[in-house]
Amino acid sequence: MKNKDIHDKIHRAVSHSVPDVLDRVLHDCATLDKQSAARKPVARRRFQSLYAASAMIVMLAVALIGINIQTAAAKVDSLIFLDVNPSIEISVDKDENVLQVKALNEDADKIIQAANLDNLRLNATVDSLVDSLINNGYLRENTNSILVSVQNADSDKNIQLQTRLTNQITAKLQACALSSTVVSQTLTEDNEALNNLAKKYRVSPGKAKLIQSLVETNTDYTVQNLADRPINELLQLRPNKPDTAPPAQSNRPVAPPANEQSYINSDAAIKTALDYAKTDAAAVTNLMVERIYKNNKMVYEIKFTLDNTQCEIDVNAHSGIIIRYERSNGEDINPPNNNNNNGAEKSITLPPSANDAANSQNNSDILNKQNDKGNDE
Amino acid sequence: MTSPFLPPTDENSGRQKDDGQLDHYIGRIAQKDSSALADLYRDTNVAVYGFALSMLRNSHDAQDVMHDTYLRVYSSAQTYQSQGKPLAWILTITKNLCRMKLRERQKQADVSIESVDKLFYQFPSLSAEDKITLHACLNSLNDSERQIVMLYSLTGLKHRQIAEILSLPLSTVLSKYNRAIKKMRLLIERENRDEK
Numbered sequence: 001m002k003n004k005d006i007h008d009k010i011h012r013a014v015s016h017s018v019p020d021v022l023d024r025v026l027h028d029c030a031t032l033d034k035q036s037a038a039r040k041p042v043a044r045r046r047f048q049s050l051y052a053a054s055a056m057i058v059m060l061a062v063a064l065i066g067i068n069i070q071t072a073a074a075k076v077d078s079l080i081f082l083d084v085n086p087s088i089e090i091s092v093d094k095d096e097n098v099l100q101v102k103a104l105n106e107d108a109d110k111i112i113q114a115a116n117l118d119n120l121r122l123n124a125t126v127d128s129l130v131d132s133l134i135n136n137g138y139l140r141e142n143t144n145s146i147l148v149s150v151q152n153a154d155s156d157k158n159i160q161l162q163t164r165l166t167n168q169i170t171a172k173l174q175a176c177a178l179s180s181t182v183v184s185q186t187l188t189e190d191n192e193a194l195n196n197l198a199k200k201y202r203v204s205p206g207k208a209k210l211i212q213s214l215v216e217t218n219t220d221y222t223v224q225n226l227a228d229r230p231i232n233e234l235l236q237l238r239p240n241k242p243d244t245a246p247p248a249q250s251n252r253p254v255a256p257p258a259n260e261q262s263y264i265n266s267d268a269a270i271k272t273a274l275d276y277a278k279t280d281a282a283a284v285t286n287l288m289v290e291r292i293y294k295n296n297k298m299v300y301e302i303k304f305t306l307d308n309t310q311c312e313i314d315v316n317a318h319s320g321i322i323i324r325y326e327r328s329n330g331e332d333i334n335p336p337n338n339n340n341n342n343g344a345e346k347s348i349t350l351p352p353s354a355n356d357a358a359n360s361q362n363n364s365d366i367l368n369k370q371n372d373k374g375n376d377e
Numbered sequence: 378m379t380s381p382f383l384p385p386t387d388e389n390s391g392r393q394k395d396d397g398q399l400d401h402y403i404g405r406i407a408q409k410d411s412s413a414l415a416d417l418y419r420d421t422n423v424a425v426y427g428f429a430l431s432m433l434r435n436s437h438d439a440q441d442v443m444h445d446t447y448l449r450v451y452s453s454a455q456t457y458q459s460q461g462k463p464l465a466w467i468l469t470i471t472k473n474l475c476r477m478k479l480r481e482r483q484k485q486a487d488v489s490i491e492s493v494d495k496l497f498y499q500f501p502s503l504s505a506e507d508k509i510t511l512h513a514c515l516n517s518l519n520d521s522e523r524q525i526v527m528l529y530s531l532t533g534l535k536h537r538q539i540a541e542i543l544s545l546p547l548s549t550v551l552s553k554y555n556r557a558i559k560k561m562r563l564l565i566e567r568e569n570r571d572e573k
């Protein structure tokens with residue numbers, strides 16, 4: 001049976017079972033039209049009667065309406081930015097009524113379109129957006145870090161809102177059985193440089209602030225390189241994580257570590273490397289492992305001395321696959337399945353400037369494991 | 378009163394829609410031309426209903442969503458901006474309405490996914506072959522497989538366009554489509570053997 005036969009069968013079966021609601025649709029559309037038409041004459045009559053009553057009253061009414069509009073005009077009180085990879089801006093008034101939900105990048109467009117934003121309250125809007133992020137696969141079991149940035153002129157309100165939203169999103173993700181990493185921060189209104197940076201790279205000011213802090217601590221990173229990286233990966237690049245908060249989040253009340261579930265642990269990486277070198281921990285000295293960002297990938301760089309030869313092996317931190325094996329005598333041994341592994345790698349590309357980052361001083365996760373011979377395992 | 382079912386002819390086919398024609402209908406609907414809405418309905422109802430059924434697996438809910446989709450098209454046509462994807466626009470409305478329906482369903486524990494047998498009962502005119510096909514599609518495929526296969530079969534949209542509507546990566550759509558077609562083929566062939 002060909003594919004086309006199956007499609008034909010499906011089409012035929014659905015065609016035979018589709019109910020006819022056209023009459024009801026047309027009837028309801030006509031009702032809609034009548035309702036909207038009925039509203040207009042009433043408005044006109046009311047307006048005509050106002051004219052008839054007194055030109056002064058009309059002018060007074062217009063003036064009053066003008067004043068009313070001016071005072072009650074929706075004024076943005078707080079800005080909330082949600083970043084996963086989609087970057088979303090929510091503006092709310094002082095009563096937390098949502099004035100606008102704006103997509104700051106293309107991914108965010110999809111999220112907003114798919115979200116039910118009928119309820120104009122901030123809490124409900126955030127809930128719907130998180131739902132949409134989950135439904136669209138941006139928040140999954142292994143990649144569920146979300147950055148919440150809050151901007152309000154009142155610093156107390158700023159922190160209060162930040163804490164509440166962080167708790168709300170954490171609870172929401174937990175309810176969906178996702179072990180979450182919700183990182184939050186507050187922003188100040190007057191940081192024009194940060195806002196310009198965010199606009200330039202189509203990210204939120206919150207994400208721009210996080211990226212800026214990473215770039216400041218490691219000259220190998222550039223804003224351009226990091227702008228399209230998801231929050232989960234950016235958090236992995238923070239220096240001295242998870243013991244100390246990064247500079248971008250120094251004022252945050254909640255700063256859990258970035259989600260680690262998507263990476264293999266360092267012990268597994270070491271075992272893979274030693275197995276590949278056909279040795280074991282007892283036979284090597286000066287064993288050291290670091291997790292770093294290198295050639296567009298998060299890798300474990302494992303160094304050790306074997307038979308007086310310095311060896312260096314890179315293991316993909318996601319997949320546990322050997323990427324590079326090099327010995328100090330100049331021998332460069334490509335892993336046999338290297339080409340086959342490429343499909344599993346992230347395809348996001350960094351400019352070459354970042355590609356050599358691993359060999360220089362880096363600020364990524366430090367997982368040094370000094371090993372005197374025989375003591376490691 | 379029209380017939381409870383639309384005639385199962387090829388003229389009623391929902392596949393390979395002329396986007397220009399659908400755009401033209403929507404333009405006329407924006408001018409409150411109800412005959413254009415009827416034309417649009419006749420050209421797209423199979424796709425809209427099938428997609429809703431694939432998401433909801435409940436014929437009553439799918440019928441409600443189909444009704445609401447055309448009402449929404451009628452009320453939103455003035456804001457429609459043609460990007461050459463009128464069917465994708467309509468199906469996105471359907472998808473959003475289905476999601477709202479699913480949320481409602483979550484709140485009402487007593488509303489459940491109906492059995493395919495109930496669907497057959499409602500439509501006694503379904504042939505044995507139709508029943509086998511619908512059974513295989515609605516009961517044996519997972520949510521995304523069912524939606525992808527339905528959209529592909531009923532709309533003639535390309536995998537890329539389906540990926541956009543369902544907000545899934547293209548590679549996912551392709552792999553799920555292939556898996557779903559294999560499942561369908563096996564099930565239909567097995568059912569046919571059993572029938573004999």
